[in-house]
Amino acid sequence: MLTTKNFDAGGYRYIPAVFQYSSGVAALPGYRLERVRFSRLLPMAEGWARIRAHLGALDRPLTAFAGCELRSNAPFSEGGFRDFNLGYIGTLREWGILEGEDNPVARSNVCPELAPPTESGFHAFTYTVPDADAAPSFLIAGGAETGKGATLQERIIAYDDTSPAGMRAKALQTLGEMERRLAAFGFGWSDTTAVQAYTVFDLYPFFLDEITRRGAADNGLTWHPCRPPVQKIDFEMDCRGLGREYVLKA
Known part of the structure; x- marks a missing residue:
């Protein structure tokens, strides 16, 4: 059973995971989560600046930043992905969100197959807003077809198998997560x-028989033709339960 921790400075709780991100966030009582999608992909530096300005305009602290959805050029090697994340978490430390390697921010980071960006950037972000009457809200971070194992090859379900049977096995692992x-x-x-x-x-x-049958497509399913961020991983999902979402002209 996964456990959660409160991040009181942000107004949300989270599921601890690896240092790059948490496995998901949910608003604490008295808060709601809001999601903003940029009208175009913003490079990392520009995206951080726009997020800071947006939170400031709402009179929200930087610690209200709770989740983000990124796009990158191509899947990373394990080492390359770690190097990318060292830069990403540097901003979280500056914003007072990250302490040690305990990172409360939920995240996805995927790679468009066609017309990929030349550099990583922000597609969307999520933050908390005070709301005494808010209904529960949450954002589950991107998760893929990985399990336990000493090496990446051991951790990936149906490694290097993108046949219909292999993709079904990958989807079942991801849906379960x-x-x-x-x-x-x-x-x-x-x-x-x-x-x-x-x-x-x-x-x-x-x-139909695996995704829709269990209720994961009751509101439809958005299929992004993207690869997960690490080489040899082939299927990823995320989900959310939010009352308010916006598009921000960029």
Whole structure:
């Protein structure tokens, strides 16, 4: 059973994970989560500046930053992904969000297959706003078809197998991980307002009997033709339950 921790300075709780991100966030009582999608992808430096300005305009502290959705040029090696994240978490330290390697911010970072960006950037971000009457809200971070193992090859389900059977196995692992994260906050698929899948391989063969059957597509499913951020990983999902979302002209 996954556990959660409170991040009182941000107004949310989170599921601890690896240093790059948490596995998900949920607003604490008295707060709601809001999501903003940029109208175009913003390079990292520009994105951080726009997020800072947006939070300032709402009179919210930088610690209210709770989640982000990134896009990168191509899947990283394990070492390259760690190097990228060292730069990313540097800003979180400056903003008073990260202490040690305990990172409360939920995140996805995927790689568009067609017309990829020349550099990593922000697609969307999520933050908390005080609201005494808010309904529960949450954001589950991107999760892929990985399990336990000493090496990446051991951790990836159906390693190097993108056949229909292999993709089904990958999806089952990922769906199960989404359900574990949802359950940690006391939620299920019926509480989601949006579910997103990231893969360049065909998900239709298991869309009805695996994804739709369990309620993960009750509000439809957004399929992004993107690869997960680490080489050899082929299927990723995230989901959220939010009452307010906006598009910010960029």
